[in-house]
Amino acid sequence: MRYRPLALVLLATIALAPPAWSAPKNGKKKPATSPAAAKKRADSTPAVNILSIIPAQGEPNSTITLSGTAFTEKTVAFLGNTEVPTKVISPQTLTFDIPKLAPGLYALFLKREDGTTSRTYNFMILPPKPVVDSISPDSIAACSSGAERRITISGHNFEPGNRVLFDGSIVASSYSSPESVSFTVPAVPGGLHQVQVKNPEDTITTPITLSVISTPEIYGVSRGESFVTYYKLIIEGKNFQPGSSLMVEERSFQVGLNAGVGKRLTAGATRSGERESVIFVDCSKLVYQRYPADPTDKDLRIQVVNPNGEVSSVVQVTAP
Numbered sequence: 001m002r003y004r005p006l007a008l009v010l011l012a013t014i015a016l017a018p019p020a021w022s023a024p025k026n027g028k029k030k031p032a033t034s035p036a037a038a039k040k041r042a043d044s045t046p047a048v049n050i051l052s053i054i055p056a057q058g059e060p061n062s063t064i065t066l067s068g069t070a071f072t073e074k075t076v077a078f079l080g081n082t083e084v085p086t087k088v089i090s091p092q093t094l095t096f097d098i099p100k101l102a103p104g105l106y107a108l109f110l111k112r113e114d115g116t117t118s119r120t121y122n123f124m125i126l127p128p129k130p131v132v133d134s135i136s137p138d139s140i141a142a143c144s145s146g147a148e149r150r151i152t153i154s155g156h157n158f159e160p161g162n163r164v165l166f167d168g169s170i171v172a173s174s175y176s177s178p179e180s181v182s183f184t185v186p187a188v189p190g191g192l193h194q195v196q197v198k199n200p201e202d203t204i205t206t207p208i209t210l211s212v213i214s215t216p217e218i219y220g221v222s223r224g225e226s227f228v229t230y231y232k233l234i235i236e237g238k239n240f241q242p243g244s245s246l247m248v249e250e251r252s253f254q255v256g257l258n259a260g261v262g263k264r265l266t267a268g269a270t271r272s273g274e275r276e277s278v279i280f281v282d283c284s285k286l287v288y289q290r291y292p293a294d295p296t297d298k299d300l301r302i303q304v305v306n307p308n309g310e311v312s313s314v315v316q317v318t319a320p
Contacts, residue, residue, distance in 0.1 A: 046070040048110050048118045057124035060100045066110070067093055074113035079106040079123060086110075103127040103201065127201040128157040132208045135195060142190045142214035143239050143283025149185045151195070151210065158197060165196040165204075190214025190239075190310070214239050216304040216312040223319060224287065230275075233288040233319065235302065240286050242268060243307040246278045248288070251299040264305075292320040 052067040066077070069092060077084040077096045088094045094110075108123035132155040140149055153164070156179050164173035164183045173183040181197055191214070194207040217237045224232035235246070249262040265288070267280035279287040286304065297318050304312040 045114070045116070048075065048112050048116050050108075050110060050118050050121060053108070053121060053123065057126055058098050059126040059128045060098050061128075062098050063095055064098060065093065065095050068110075068118070070112070071110070072112055075110055078109050078111060079125070098125060101125050127199065127203055129203045130157045130159070130162065130197045130199050130205045131155045132195070132197060132205045135208055135210060138209075139211035139213055140185060141238050142188075142212050151183055151185060153181045153183070153195065153197060153208075154179060155181075155197065155205065157199070159199045159201075161200045163198045165194075165198055167193050185210065185212070188212055190308070214241075214306065214308070215310045216240055216244065216306050218302070218304060218312045218315045221302060221315055221317045230289055230291040231320070233290055233302075233317070235286040235288060235304065236284060237304070237312065238284050239306070239310075240267075240280065240283050240304060241306050242280045244278075244280065244286065245305045246286065246288055247303040247305060249301040251301075290319075295320050 048070045050068045054065045071088050071091050071094050077086050084096045086094045086096045106123050107120045109120040110118040134154050136152050158178050163170050190212050193210045195210050196205050196207050198204040216239045219237045222234045224234045245264050245266040265278045267278045270277050275291045277289050300317045303314045
């Protein structure tokens, strides 16, 4: 049996081994890619990082801005398992709008198209805050009633089970839609009052103002029934009160009797020795029982004064 020399065996093995360099078509040698080289290149790709989240919480439809590194055009955000489209402004800045998700704590992270993900952060989605855009009407008369006192609140993010607050107190209301709620104004003094809507999660709107107008107004004065010694003047208008007073000034047309004579008569109260009186019928009508000294027509100037000092304009009437 013949044995080949060891040197020949080694030479043959070296000749059959694949070359460390492959020769491309252009004749230049190119090193073969090894697993170690591929791993090194992958390790050199910059990681996607989140450095800041502004704001750190928000409600649906709010815009969130993330600052960080290595953002690409195809980088997307995740809130829990929900993928959220982003708007990449630069490799360091992107934004996204919070989708309509239930309030609560969510895991927020970014994912790049190469599968790389950022570190996960806690992000709180808040319940949507209700917003009042307007109320209609925005003013009512103090003596209005029924449908005249019904107010419609227009806005958005109203939820079933919400409550209307009038000057901080809950009043009966009706939910119509996420954009509409209505209520009836309670009996309140004249002036400015605040209206708010409060959702079940205790989110509340900014107050909006409702004006309750209590200034008396005289629409007209007409002559009513006549009796032997007196007759009635009917004063019609609005915002008259049980304690309203009637200011009456008369001027005679007779020569030599032009001096003005004035008196104040309060509804429900009669001064000693005074026969004339004022009867409060309702907030739109007063009755003046007048006892004229003579049947001659006179120039009467009439004005209504409410207990809080608010006064109507002066109305001129010709009557005995």
